[in-house]
Amino acid sequence: MWTIQPRGLGDLLEALRNRGYRVVGPVVRDGAICYEDLGSIEDLALAWLDEQEPGNYRLTGSGNGDLFSYSPGAHTWKKFLHKPSVTLWRATKDQKGLHLKEEPTAEGKVALFGARPCELAAIAIQDRVFLEGPFVDSFYAAARKEMFVVALNCSHPSKSCFCVSMKTGPRAATGFDLCLTEIHPNGEAELVVEVGSETGGLILADLQRREATEKDLEAVRKTLEEAEQRVERSLDTEGIQGLFDRSFESPQWDDVARRCLGCANCTMVCPTCFCTTVVESSDLAGAEATRTRIWDSCFTKDFTYIHGGSVRPSGYSRYRQWITHKLANWIEQFGTSGCVGCGRCITWCPVGIDITAEVEALRARERTGSGSGGSSHEGNA
Ligand code: SF4
Ligand code: SF4
Structure with missing residues (x-):
């Protein structure tokens, strides 16, 4: 040293x-x-x-x-x-035909x-x-x-x-x-x-x-x-995958959906969130087209849009997806939590939704027996 x-x-x-x-x-x-x-x-x-x-x-x-x-x-x-935006490829069209150029x-x-x-x-x-x-x-x-x-x-x-x-x-x-x-x-x-x-x-x-x-x-x-x-704040990670499995229909999701604006700030500021979408654009003359990858968020409706509509049309399902993936499913998928405790999603949530408080609320509902099946939400979407 x-x-x-x-x-x-x-x-x-x-x-x-x-x-x-x-x-x-x-x-x-x-x-x-x-x-x-x-x-x-x-x-x-x-x-x-x-x-x-x-x-x-x-x-x-x-x-x-x-x-x-x-x-x-x-x-x-x-x-x-x-990066927030990456050009994947460009295509140009001229009299000789179509030319595809991958970006370096x-x-x-x-x-x-x-x-x-x-x-x-x-x-x-x-x-x-x-x-x-x-x-x-x-x-x-x-x-x-x-x-x-x-x-x-x-x-x-x-x-x-x-x-x-x-x-x-x-x-x-x-x-x-x-x-x-x-x-x-x-x-x-x-x-x-x-x-x-x-x-x-x-x-x-x-x-x-x-x-x-x-x-x-x-x-x-x-x-x-x-x-x-x-460090004042804490998050109890003990048995957290089981907690989320048991909380799939918790009334807490209704509670948080009433507060959440669906603004996606929490995912934009999170250092581990990685969702993207791909957009294509062309010039008005039709001579050049570009495919670009940009950051997206599981908080947008379009993110899960498939034929016929969005898989997660409600704030209820979108918040549940985000926190469940981040703290529980990520462990199954990547062998690590998706959260490092930086606190950004807490600070930059415009309505102050706190990931640690939401976990504690799920635990409290389990302790008091109000942890599942009490949702007023129609279906799981
Ligand atoms: S506290 Fe966790 S979930 Fe929130 S922004 Fe930081 S890493 Fe992401
Ligand atoms: S930052 Fe807050 S209000 Fe915005 S989507 Fe995330 S939890 Fe909802």
Whole structure:
């Protein structure tokens, strides 16, 4: 382990750029933490404090000397890996006929700067989905191939976070090239750096650093222990697949459907949600057509539209599908939960629907015997 000064962050950025990486990381835009290109250290979001709770997000200056006192905002790293819009192919027509052109998948080298432990867990989940199943997503594979990850251990969990329940934070165990932890040994910020890969070691060798002392490592342990204790929210995952099996007709789905707007925010901000649809468009002259893959959501009616109508026409069935897949069926499908406890779906739900509270409500209905068969809903749709 090594220790660098805050000014070393600029050197780290520079070292990555010198090695050909496009560096992306947290910036402040429109009053929120967003993940965008870091042209220089001045772009990096430093000394900001966020307030998050169900349906609420606010960013203010930290004013306490801390560099990273915010947790993730609405953006996720998936926008660089599983992109919101991908052109699959283009076709052009001229006098010689129809010409089909597949879009190239090649990507430049990208460095993610400041990925939180829960976000590394989300990337690992998407790796499983896109790379480790029977079908490899060539666009994801190309973006992932030369990715460098600078992780940032979490010292300021928000009120929406529940990474401890999902065993994804606040300390990153794997999935990074370099991992930083902010400490304040003498009142001033310093960053302890853990090396996670050979490339990480080479990049670190470019920086001014000193070997971390036992006191530094103790400060890291203390910081992360305190962060863990500050995580207020929790989700009881014990026997969760059985809970959802038994709750298929729970009146809770009616309850949540009355509140849910079907806006799909929760799926757009989720770092693991991966649903897409394919749209085709052509120019007015009929000379060029494009097939594009874009993010979609199980909260839209069109997502399950098949001949004759939507399979899930009600908010009842759509919310049930989302949470059941995320927390239970995902385990069967991919061997892992689909939730990393980042809390985004809680913060960015406009009506403050809280995934942890919905699970607790299902459990409470079981305890009180009102867990199934009481729905006023007609059928399961
Ligand atoms: S379901 Fe919610 S808390 Fe879980 S990973 Fe997705 S956005 Fe984060
Ligand atoms: S749960 Fe909230 S964020 Fe998700 S679709 Fe319903 S209203 Fe929108």
